[in-house]
Amino acid sequence: MRILRHPILGELTGLKTVTIYYGDQPISAVEGEPIAAALLNAGIRVFRKTAKRHEPRGIFCAIGRCTDCMMIVDGVPNTRTCVTSVRDGMRVRLQDGRQ
Amino acid sequence: MRNVAAEVAVIGAGPAGLCAAYQARSAGADVLLIDENKLPGGQLFKQIHKFFGSGEHQAGVRGFDIAKALLTRVAESGVRVKLDSLVYGIQPDKSMGLLDAEENCLLRAEKVVIAAGAKENYTPFAGSTLPGVIGAGAAQTMIHINRVLPGKRVVMVGAGNVGLIVSYQLLQAGAEVAAVVEAAPRIGGYGVHAAKIRRAGVPIYVGHTISRAYGGTDGGGDCGAGAGGVEHVEIVRLDENWRPVAGSEFTLDADTVCLAVGLSPMTELIWMAGCRFEYIPAFGGHVPLHDHNMETTVGGLYVAGDVTGVEEASTAMEEGGLAGVAAAEALGYLSASAAARKKAEIAARLNSLREGPFGDARRAAKEKQLAAMARFCSCEAERGAV
Ligand SMILES: Cc1cc2nc3c(=O)[nH]c(=O)nc-3n(C[C@H](O)[C@H](O)[C@H](O)COP(=O)(O)OP(=O)(O)OC[C@H]3O[C@@H](n4cnc5c(N)ncnc54)[C@H](O)[C@@H]3O)c2cc1C
Ligand code: FES
Numbered sequence: 001m002r003i004l005r006h007p008i009l010g011e012l013t014g015l016k017t018v019t020i021y022y023g024d025q026p027i028s029a030v031e032g033e034p035i036a037a038a039l040l041n042a043g044i045r046v047f048r049k050t051a052k053r054h055e056p057r058g059i060f061c062a063i064g065r066c067t068d069c070m071m072i073v074d075g076v077p078n079t080r081t082c083v084t085s086v087r088d089g090m091r092v093r094l095q096d097g098r099q
Numbered sequence: 100m101r102n103v104a105a106e107v108a109v110i111g112a113g114p115a116g117l118c119a120a121y122q123a124r125s126a127g128a129d130v131l132l133i134d135e136n137k138l139p140g141g142q143l144f145k146q147i148h149k150f151f152g153s154g155e156h157q158a159g160v161r162g163f164d165i166a167k168a169l170l171t172r173v174a175e176s177g178v179r180v181k182l183d184s185l186v187y188g189i190q191p192d193k194s195m196g197l198l199d200a201e202e203n204c205l206l207r208a209e210k211v212v213i214a215a216g217a218k219e220n221y222t223p224f225a226g227s228t229l230p231g232v233i234g235a236g237a238a239q240t241m242i243h244i245n246r247v248l249p250g251k252r253v254v255m256v257g258a259g260n261v262g263l264i265v266s267y268q269l270l271q272a273g274a275e276v277a278a279v280v281e282a283a284p285r286i287g288g289y290g291v292h293a294a295k296i297r298r299a300g301v302p303i304y305v306g307h308t309i310s311r312a313y314g315g316t317d318g319g320g321d322c323g324a325g326a327g328g329v330e331h332v333e334i335v336r337l338d339e340n341w342r343p344v345a346g347s348e349f350t351l352d353a354d355t356v357c358l359a360v361g362l363s364p365m366t367e368l369i370w371m372a373g374c375r376f377e378y379i380p381a382f383g384g385h386v387p388l389h390d391h392n393m394e395t396t397v398g399g400l401y402v403a404g405d406v407t408g409v410e411e412a413s414t415a416m417e418e419g420g421l422a423g424v425a426a427a428e429a430l431g432y433l434s435a436s437a438a439a440r441k442k443a444e445i446a447a448r449l450n451s452l453r454e455g456p457f458g459d460a461r462r463a464a465k466e467k468q469l470a471a472m473a474r475f476c477s478c479e480a481e482r483g484a485v
């Protein structure tokens with residue numbers, strides 16, 4: 001959910017949006033934001049499956065330090081989606097285990 | 100491999116690195132400030148609360164306003180800033196591997212300041228790897244930097260200052276906080292923060308912990324709806340020996356668990372450089388030895404901010420300033436007397452930041468760290484004399 005109004009940070013206006021794809025699902029994202037933010041905003045929080053038990057996992061640190069948020073981005077696996085910005089037409093896929 | 104050189108290289112453009120770079124540059128040194136993020140400021144831009152302390156520590160000013168002022172000063176001083184660039188390795192001779200955007204470079208500097216910050220701790224429990232279990236700092240980043248709410252109903256684990264402040268910030272952003280749970284028998288953070296969230300109707304369970312998080316099991320399919328993750332959180336009371344009390348469990352509906360269970364210094368580069376460390380739990384684990392100039396056991400390698408022991412943004416800025424002054428002095432840009440004057444001013448401010456019920460433990464920890472450095476230096480001197 002986008003926080004459009006905030007008591008201290010004020011109102012968000014004039015957002016430029018782009019479209020990215022989670023699998024085949026189109027998702028509207030704000031230009032320049034990290035992929036992880038766009039996915040969470042769209043209610044998606046399963047980013048990958050763990051290597052041994054294939055359990056779902058999403059973000060943990062959101063600042064590029066834990067690698068929990070890795071996905072396959074435009075064909076490149078192990079991409080930290082919390083520190084990688086969206087680009088119009090970008091394709092992100094769930095990553096299963098190590099690649 | 101392209102060569103990159105500077106008199107002073109500062110790794111990390113958080114509050115510590117910004118102040119180090121500013122001080123060294125204003126004394127006249129050529130300074131290169133590097134950060135892997137696309138924006139400088141480190142964790143400071145997500146700190147929207149007003150700072151504590153006295154006027155000279157910018158009390159009453161919000162973190163992001165302090166960050167803006169700092170960035171302006173750094174830009175005007177002529178520091179060279181390299182963003183989107185990662186220092187991935189360092190040798191004991193201080194030569195570094197730098198990824199400048201995608202290009203691999205060799206970075207050399209006479210003086211190096213490492214100000215890489217800290218990372219959030221994790222704690223295991225049943226279901227702790229489910230999507231929806233995130234760091235409290237991650238929630239802060241999502242809300243204040245990306246303006247995205249990470250969850251609608253949150254259980255906060257940990258009632259230290261980070262847990263309390265982020266709980267309040269979640270409420271401000273429009274989320275519900277179902278509860279704050281704290282394993283210790285009392286709240287760890289400031290009473291004013293606890294009072295604020297209690298007034299908003301959030302229960303704080305001390306002597307309790309999270310025992311289980313569970314919920315959607317479909318995992319979202321192979322790129323399906325992306326559901327899956329936390330839906331329920333089980334909480335349990337702890338006895339005086341911190342053991343769960345059977346039968347005391349209760350369950351709350353929540354889609355998100357925020358862990359506010361401490362930070363650990365990001366010391367990887369400092370280990371790699373061959374610096375000596377001391378284990379100081381109050382500072383978040385192993386921390387590099389350093390002297391009153393913030394210089395480590397590797398000559399010309401300085402540290403500042405959370406990497407030297409997790410404290411707060413105000414101490415990080417002062418430590419950064421100290422490292423910057425010391426590096427400039429060592430390069431001959433400041434006379435001994437001018438440097439001594441600046442360092443004494445900073446030391447006085449650092450001392451006053453390490454006072455009071457919360458500061459005393461940090462002051463004791465810092466004294467222990469400095470004493471370990473002094474021991475190391477006298478051993479080295481003895482060895483040299485033999
Ligand atoms: C998520 C989070 C939230 C926090 N919130 C609060 C709060 O609300 N209130 C509070 O008082 N304290 C908070 N803290 C504590 C906080 O760490 C300090 O307040 C302060 O920001 C520490 O400053 P610093 O300069 O040491 O580190 P940071 O501000 O973390 O800056 C370190 C910088 O170094 C960069 N870096 C690290 N390694 C490399 C590398 N190898 N190459 C290039 N760049 C690198 C990072 O990208 C980062 O920008 C928080 C910490 C975290 C991690
Ligand atoms: S969530 Fe930790 S690296 Fe992205």
